[in-house]
Amino acid sequence: LVSRYHRRLIRFYHQRFLSWLRTRLTGISREERAFRYVLMNSTHGKAESVLSTLDEWCCKFECVTNTGPEKGQILSSVVQRLTPVSVLQLGTCCGYSAICITRLLIPGAKLYTLEQDPQTADVAEEMMLVAGLKHTQFQVITGSAPEAIPRFKPLLGVETFDFVFLSRGQGADHLRDLRLLENERLLCKGSVILANSVTHPGAAAFLHSVRSDPRYLTSFYPCSAPYEKDIPDGMEELAIL
Numbered sequence: 140l141v142s143r144y145h146r147r148l149i150r151f152y153h154q155r156f157l158s159w160l161r162t163r164l165t166g167i168s169r170e171e172r173a174f175r176y177v178l179m180n181s182t183h184g185k186a187e188s189v190l191s192t193l194d195e196w197c198c199k200f201e202c203v204t205n206t207g208p209e210k211g212q213i214l215s216s217v218v219q220r221l222t223p224v225s226v227l228q229l230g231t232c233c234g235y236s237a238i239c240i241t242r243l244l245i246p247g248a249k250l251y252t253l254e255q256d257p258q259t260a261d262v263a264e265e266m267m268l269v270a271g272l273k274h275t276q277f278q279v280i281t282g283s284a285p286e287a288i289p290r291f292k293p294l295l296g297v298e299t300f301d302f303v304f305l306s307r308g309q310g311a312d313h314l315r316d317l318r319l320l321e322n323e324r325l326l327c328k329g330s331v332i333l334a335n336s337v338t339h340p341g342a343a344a345f346l347h348s349v350r351s352d353p354r355y356l357t358s359f360y361p362c363s364a365p366y367e368k369d370i371p372d373g374m375e376e377l378a379i380l
């Protein structure tokens with residue numbers, strides 16, 4: 140087991156344990172640490188510069204995204220293909236993938252991105268503003284998915300989403316979130332959902348469920364984990380037929 144999973148274990152040690160220790164010792168969250176680096180080292184107003192500075196931070200210090208450049212490219216190509224008007228992201232973190240999406244939106248389109256931790260949501264909002272994105276193009280919502288999703292229609296005035304990026308967990312949450320979005324009628328024919336990190340063990344039930352459901356057309360994008368060429372990862376796209 141150790142030889143099979145040692146890379147994941149090392150990654151866990153760096154990303155979780157050391158990060159947790161730094162936060163305990165300094166009182167500064169890992170998202171805030173990444174934001175301070177971006178403030179000092181990026182060209183303000185340029186989304187590409189904020190993304191590449193975040194990549195630099197994640198490579199050199201600690202990873203604050205489950206997307207990164209390779210998956211960011213997949214996400215970007217889906218957004219460019221769909222030209223969605225109403226977009227939802229579940230799980231904002233420090234705003235990496237939110238910036239990836241928002242910088243490509245057509246005029247009049249908007250990203251709604253949900254983050255459960257209020258401090259992290261504030262950092263993401265600041266990060267997106269530093270990237271030159273405007274409040275007319277995005278809204279960071281604070282709340283936990285199971286409670287927030289049923290409030291989206293009255294809160295946001297959105298009937299359905301054209302594109303949804305499921306990115307708050309590593310699989311098990313994807314199915315719950317998908318079912319909730321369906322129950323609340325926030326998806327319609329033609330809506331596209333992209334689920335992040337679907338190779339984690341918890342995502343097996345999600346993949347099985349969507350791939351065997353005739354209501355969806357699914358495609359799998361193999362890739363590697365952010366900044367880890369040797370760790371396989373993947374994203375699943377579902378189009379509602």
Ligand SMILES: C[S@@+](CC[C@H](N)C(=O)[O-])C[C@H]1O[C@@H](n2cnc3c(N)ncnc32)[C@H](O)[C@@H]1O
Nearest residue numbers: 204205206230232235236254255283284306307
């Ligand atoms: C892995 S990060 C997302 C990173 C993001 N995709 C990116 O690359 O920039 C997951 C985020 O989801 C948030 N989250 C976890 N559970 C949530 C929930 N139930 N509702 C809303 N956000 C949640 C976490 O606080 C965390 O910031």
